[in-house]
Amino acid sequence: MHKKSIELLNKAIAEEMTALQQYMYFHFHCDDKDLDMLSTLFRMNAIQEMIHTERFAERILFLKGEVELKASEDVKKITDPEEMLKMSVKLEEDAISLYNKFAQECAKNGDSVTKKLFEDIIQEEENHYDSFDKEAENIQLYGKEYLALQTIERAKKRNIGQPGGQTA
Numbered sequence: 001m002h003k004k005s006i007e008l009l010n011k012a013i014a015e016e017m018t019a020l021q022q023y024m025y026f027h028f029h030c031d032d033k034d035l036d037m038l039s040t041l042f043r044m045n046a047i048q049e050m051i052h053t054e055r056f057a058e059r060i061l062f063l064k065g066e067v068e069l070k071a072s073e074d075v076k077k078i079t080d081p082e083e084m085l086k087m088s089v090k091l092e093e094d095a096i097s098l099y100n101k102f103a104q105e106c107a108k109n110g111d112s113v114t115k116k117l118f119e120d121i122i123q124e125e126e127n128h129y130d131s132f133d134k135e136a137e138n139i140q141l142y143g144k145e146y147l148a149l150q151t152i153e154r155a156k157k158r159n160i161g162q163p164g165g166q167t168a
Helices: 003-032 036-062 081-108 112-142 144-158
Strands: none
Touching: 003 081, 003 112, 036 081, 036 112, 036 144, 081 112, 081 144, 112 144
């Protein structure tokens, strides 16, 4: 009865696993570059994608299906912050579009609970999109100086270069 919903939920898990892994990769590289704001943004979004995965898996199990934990794509080795944000915006756009289609498909098949789950997660994906888009706009508006400010803030937190502070 719910075979189609289980199939769509597993496809959604694959998308979430891809985003989760990609955002963690970006988090690691931003953290390494002392880009605290971006690092935190990617980390927090990865955690939210993990929560989405969990919600989809719970629904699959309720429907007596098998959860498939496979990413839809391999991690892209992007280390430039602007390119990271461009890719993240695209990942979120794609998820929003896909989950809208999945919600419509669930409605056609009479599964209003799974439809609502997709709609709820669409709203969260739109928030992710907005966060990544705003950061990309800030870099466009303020240039590389916007990123440099993040590294300065981390240095201030560590007291690097201050009398009695840590040394590099």
